[in-house]
Amino acid sequence: MAKNQSTSLDRxxxxxxxxxxxxxxxxxxxxxxxxxxxxxxxxxDSFVGDTGPTLSVFxxxxxxxxFETAITNTLTVGFLVGILATLIGLLFAYVEEYVxxxxxxxxxxxxxxxxxxxxxxxxxLSLSVIMLFGKSGIITRYLLGIYDNNVYGFWGIAxxxxxxxxxxxxxxxxxxxxxxxxxxxxxARDMGASRWKVFTSxxxxxxxxxMGNAFLVTFIExxxxxxxxxxxxxxxxxxxxxxxxxxxxxxxxxxxxxxSVVLLSITLIMFILQKYVLEAxxxxxLTGKASRARQPIDDRSVRVPLTILCxxxxxxxxxxxxxxxxxxxxxxxxxxxxxxxxxFQQVFTMHHGFEAFGDSFLLSFISAPIxxxxxxxxxxLVVKRNFKAKPFIEFVSMLAMAVPGTVLGVGYIRGFSxxxxxxxxxxxxxxxxxxxxIVFIVRSLPTGTRSGISALxxxxxxxxxxxxxxxxxxxxxxxxxxxxxxKxxxxxxxxxxxxxxxxxxxxxxxxxxxxxxxxxxxINEFAEKGAYGVxxxxxxxxxxxxxxxxxxMNVAIKHFGTSAKxxxxxxxx
Amino acid sequence: xxxxxxxxxLEHVSKIYQDPKTGKDFYAVHDANLEIAPGEFVTLLGPSxxxxxxxLRMIAGFESPNEGQIYLGxxxxxxxxxxxxxxxxxxxxxxxxxxxxxxxxVAYGLKLRxxxxxxxxxxxxxxxxxxxxxxxxxxxxxxxxxxxxxxxxLARALVIEPGVxxxxxxxxxxxxxxxxxxxxxxxxxxxxxxxxxxYVTHDQSEAMAISDRIIVMKKGLxxxxxxxxxxxxxxxxxxxxxxxxxxxxxxxxxxxREGDEGTVSFEGHKxxxxxxxxxxxxxxxxxxxxxxxxxxxxEGVLRCKVTLSRFMGHYQNYQVMVGDTLIKxxxxxxxxxxxxxxGDEAWVAFNRDDLHVL
Numbered sequence: 001m002a003k004n005q006s007t008s009l010d011r012x013x014x015x016x017x018x019x020x021x022x023x024x025x026x027x028x029x030x031x032x033x034x035x036x037x038x039x040x041x042x043x044x045d046s047f048v049g050d051t052g053p054t055l056s057v058f059x060x061x062x063x064x065x066x067f068e069t070a071i072t073n074t075l076t077v078g079f080l081v082g083i084l085a086t087l088i089g090l091l092f093a094y095v096e097e098y099v100x101x102x103x104x105x106x107x108x109x110x111x112x113x114x115x116x117x118x119x120x121x122x123x124x125l126s127l128s129v130i131m132l133f134g135k136s137g138i139i140t141r142y143l144l145g146i147y148d149n150n151v152y153g154f155w156g157i158a159x160x161x162x163x164x165x166x167x168x169x170x171x172x173x174x175x176x177x178x179x180x181x182x183x184x185x186x187x188a189r190d191m192g193a194s195r196w197k198v199f200t201s202x203x204x205x206x207x208x209x210x211m212g213n214a215f216l217v218t219f220i221e222x223x224x225x226x227x228x229x230x231x232x233x234x235x236x237x238x239x240x241x242x243x244x245x246x247x248x249x250x251x252x253x254x255x256x257x258x259x260s261v262v263l264l265s266i267t268l269i270m271f272i273l274q275k276y277v278l279e280a281x282x283x284x285x286l287t288g289k290a291s292r293a294r295q296p297i298d299d300r301s302v303r304v305p306l307t308i309l310c311x312x313x314x315x316x317x318x319x320x321x322x323x324x325x326x327x328x329x330x331x332x333x334x335x336x337x338x339x340x341x342x343x344f345q346q347v348f349t350m351h352h353g354f355e356a357f358g359d360s361f362l363l364s365f366i367s368a369p370i371x372x373x374x375x376x377x378x379x380x381l382v383v384k385r386n387f388k389a390k391p392f393i394e395f396v397s398m399l400a401m402a403v404p405g406t407v408l409g410v411g412y413i414r415g416f417s418x419x420x421x422x423x424x425x426x427x428x429x430x431x432x433x434x435x436x437x438i439v440f441i442v443r444s445l446p447t448g449t450r451s452g453i454s455a456l457x458x459x460x461x462x463x464x465x466x467x468x469x470x471x472x473x474x475x476x477x478x479x480x481x482x483x484x485x486x487k488x489x490x491x492x493x494x495x496x497x498x499x500x501x502x503x504x505x506x507x508x509x510x511x512x513x514x515x516x517x518x519x520x521x522x523i524n525e526f527a528e529k530g531a532y533g534v535x536x537x538x539x540x541x542x543x544x545x546x547x548x549x550x551x552x553m554n555v556a557i558k559h560f561g562t563s564a565k566x567x568x569x570x571x572x573x
Numbered sequence: 574x575x576x577x578x579x580x581x582x583l584e585h586v587s588k589i590y591q592d593p594k595t596g597k598d599f600y601a602v603h604d605a606n607l608e609i610a611p612g613e614f615v616t617l618l619g620p621s622x623x624x625x626x627x628x629l630r631m632i633a634g635f636e637s638p639n640e641g642q643i644y645l646g647x648x649x650x651x652x653x654x655x656x657x658x659x660x661x662x663x664x665x666x667x668x669x670x671x672x673x674x675x676x677x678x679v680a681y682g683l684k685l686r687x688x689x690x691x692x693x694x695x696x697x698x699x700x701x702x703x704x705x706x707x708x709x710x711x712x713x714x715x716x717x718x719x720x721x722x723x724x725x726x727l728a729r730a731l732v733i734e735p736g737v738x739x740x741x742x743x744x745x746x747x748x749x750x751x752x753x754x755x756x757x758x759x760x761x762x763x764x765x766x767x768x769x770x771x772y773v774t775h776d777q778s779e780a781m782a783i784s785d786r787i788i789v790m791k792k793g794l795x796x797x798x799x800x801x802x803x804x805x806x807x808x809x810x811x812x813x814x815x816x817x818x819x820x821x822x823x824x825x826x827x828x829x830r831e832g833d834e835g836t837v838s839f840e841g842h843k844x845x846x847x848x849x850x851x852x853x854x855x856x857x858x859x860x861x862x863x864x865x866x867x868x869x870x871x872e873g874v875l876r877c878k879v880t881l882s883r884f885m886g887h888y889q890n891y892q893v894m895v896g897d898t899l900i901k902x903x904x905x906x907x908x909x910x911x912x913x914x915x916g917d918e919a920w921v922a923f924n925r926d927d928l929h930v931l
Contacts, residue, residue: 465668
């Protein structure tokens with residue numbers, strides 16, 4: 001009995017806040033309809049036949065030898081890429097945090113490596129690898145004299161994915177290593193341990209859960225990746241490409257649903273492992289700030305080889321990105337290196353460049369502020385409020401992170417082409433630009449929410465309570481206190497979601513209709529046809545747009561951001 | 574200053590929490606019954622985890638009581654959200670809005686009430702003058718010292734003229750000297766504004782200095798409610814006696830009683846006492862003796878041996894053994910007193926009315 005009064009009072013207090021209640025209801029409806037429902041329909045589709053529940057769809061799909069190969073391929077690539085990207089990411093983070101970088105040039109390279117993957121479309125590196133190592137690749141053909149090098153397949157995918165994903169690991173490790181108190185390592189050193197011994201007996205055990213975390217994150221990214229296997233995979237099919245071909249080539253929507261369920265199960269297991277086992281562990285061991293700055297290692301025998309290794313990798317990555325604009329400027333890659341603007345002209349004269357950029361830009365531009373606002377609202381509710389549906393909202397918005405774009409795309413086709421539950425409800429949505437905007441929102445929501453949550457956790461709860469106490473309702477608290485305090489996170493969420501949307505392909509390619517032109521879909525088309533000049537010209541312009549967006553964001557944060565002020569405030573306490 | 578001083582009443586208020594480790598429910602606050610008069614300054618005092626902050630947060634509306642009802646100005650407020658309650662809280666961490674300057678911080682509550690601009694201007698200027706921050710309107714909060722931030726927090730709460738002002742350990746982030754200044758200041762401002770105030774602290778000297786009445790809490794229960802003088806000299810139990818100031822407990826047996834008078838046998842001594850009417854002969858009793866009420870002397874009531882003698886400046890600090898009981902004694906202004914050294918045999922002297930019988 002006693003418990004009930006407090007619960008019912010809490011409920012009454014919440015109900016007295018109609019804006020809050022409406023927001024929660026709308027959020028739950030949105031998350032259910034656009035994340036849970038499409039995934040649920042995949043399950044229904046693959047388990048329920050005309051005559052009731054059946055396993056026949058699965059039996060049919062699993063009996064396909066090509067599907068079995070695809071599973072093996074996907075997992076093999078995932079493991080290899082996960083391990084390599086983790087190790088290279090760790091190397092970079094270690095060098096940045098522990099080793100004295102002597103030259104400005106090296107520091108520049110490091111920041112290039114950390115920013116490039118953020119601004120570039122996911123498949124750009126595939127283009128570069130083909131142009132560098134393919135049949136007419138500069139390195140293979142001209143430097144090494146190999147005329148029939150085949151980059152398509154396993155090694156091509158692996159190389160591209162490692163280079164695409166290791167910067168993410170690098171950023172993760174940088175955060176972890178920064179939080180290790182240097183005195184732990186100094187204590188070990190003081191007791192007579194060599195540098196190597198310190199690394200293996202102190203540093204490594206501390207970041208071991210973090211390594212597992214980085215591995216799983218990369219693994220999920222790798223097996224969910226659609227664009228790279230599509231362009232550089234050749235006949236080496238992965239799950240994501242198989243699903244795509246099953247639906248666009250074989251028109252087997254049921255089969256594709258079953259395949260999607262398989263892919264989704266793998267990513268979900270990894271995601272749950274990552275989120276609930278490793279993420280908690282990797283932060284639990286390292287709490288709080290380091291007590292003081294670390295004395296960087298200036299030992300030549302450590303510094304020189306590590307710096308050189310990082311330098312080579314970073315230079316290589318940079319070179320690959322430089323290839324893209326060059327590819328758009330040469331007459332015929334690999335044969336005729338005269339400069340020309342014809343590819344860039346063709347983008348706009350022959351290939352509807354204006355429409356493609358216009359559409360992509362507009363849709364991303366619409367979805368970005370919605371995503372940013374939505375993720376801030378979710379973060380606010382998750383961190384600062386208490387209500388029954390909170391775990392649901394938190395879980396589902398994070399769940400989207402584990403859903404490969406291809407799976408989401410198939411889910412949307414199955415879920416909305418005939419309306420919700422094939423009733424015709426919301427049928428008008430399918431085939432419109434609106435559904436693309438929704439996909440963009442769903443795909444960017446987890447990253448935005450995650451950054452919003454971590455930003456909000458840093459803000460003392462009593463600041464919002466004080467506003468509440470002064471007489472502000474939930475809406476007023478959110479707009480006058482919360483949002484201004486996480487302006488930085490909001491701005492970066494805005495731009496990240498814009499960049500992610502304008503470079504997205506995996507779900508989009510399944511949902512786009514001929515009337516809408518998307519840049520990424522165009523690039524993919526030209527790359528598959530082998531028209532690298534046009535593809536590169538498209539990609540270059542795309543990178544220019546995204547880079548400008550990120551640059552604008554940094555300027556905006558510098559001038560309007562609040563983080564500096566809050567920092568000073570919290571340090572004083 | 575306040576529109577209307579409001580009284581506060583808690584009737585059978587309880588709050589149940591779940592222990593995160595064991596998963597068991599426990600009472601953070603158990604059956605609290607309190608009556609706070611309009612304009613009164615009342616302090617909730619107790620060690621951490623005693624439920625004092627929970628009571629405050631229930632009054633503010635951040636927590637909902639599991640049982641009981643809270644009345645503000647005679648109206649039940651259980652169902653009101655914090656923003657609808659006529660309360661204003663001064664937070665431990667000040668909780669100033671870091672993206673606003675001082676003026677906007679103080680004006681925040683008035684703006685929410687859609688008050689005309691010139692009135693806001695006038696009120697904020699007045700209140701900043703009252704807390705001694707005039708001319709600082711344009712500063713950002715991080716340009717202020719801890720004490721100044723505290724004043725802004727206080728001004729922000731005062732300016733909306735709440736029925737009751739709530740303080741959640743507001744001075745705990747300040748250094749010792751500033752703390753003493755600020756508590757005097759808070760008391761002055763509360764008197765000047767004539768506002769009802771509920772103040773939470775674990776610092777007993779703060780509670781003594783600032784309050785009309787003190788509510789001592791222990792493990793979710795209200796232990797004693799009284800004015801500072803009564804709390805200090807007539808504590809209801811050893812917990813209150815020990816928590817407020819320092820205390821020696823002479824635990825013995827009541828030998829004989831006649832009316833209010835009696836004798837207590839303690840470590841082989843017979844101590845004559847008063848105020849034992851509620852006890853009967855043969856009862857175990859505890860006598861509270863404050864260290865500053867006792868002296869070490871050549872003659873007195875209890876035979877003792879000095880085990881510690883240390884000069885502290887404004888007093889000589891002694892520890893003496895009476896039988897197996899250790900007694901702390903503070904001999905103030907010891908300049909012209911006889912100083913006993915460790916190992917000396919002496920007597921503990923005190924007046925009969927300095928003993929309080931529990």
